[in-house]
Amino acid sequence: MSGAGSRRKGHDFERTLVQQFAKVFGEDKVRRGFQYRDGTDAPDVETPVFWVEAKRGQRTHAKGALAQAREASVGKGLWPIAVCKDDREPATVTLALDDFLELVGEWWGLRSKAG
DSSP states (O other), X not given: OOHHHHHHHHHHHHHHHHHHHHHHHOXXXXXXXXXXXXXXXXXXXXXXXXXXXXXXXXXXXXXXXXXHHHHHHTTSOOEEEEEEEETTSOOEEEOOHHHHHHHHHHHHHHHHHHO
C-alpha cells in the first residue's frame, strides 16, 4: 500500500474510533485530534478521559503506540491508551496495568455506590 493509502487507512480508522467513542461519551465530547509536527500536541482521538493513540496496519505495535501515548499525555490528566487494529483482526486496547486498575477502581466505586 502506498504512503497515501496507509495514511487514508489510518484516518478512516480514527473516524471509526470517533464514532465508537461518541456512543459512550456523546458526539459533542469526541473528535479527531489535530496532528501537528510529531503528534504530541493532540491525541489521534480526543475524548474526555483518554489520550488515544490509534494505529491501523498489517501488523501494529501496541507497546510502541502506548509508549507514544504515555509520553504525549504527561500532565494532561488523561489515561493514555493505544487502540490498534491489525488487518482482518478486531481492534484492541492497550493500557498500563496501573492505569487499568485505577480505571476499574473508579468504575467499581461508582457501581458500588449505585447498587
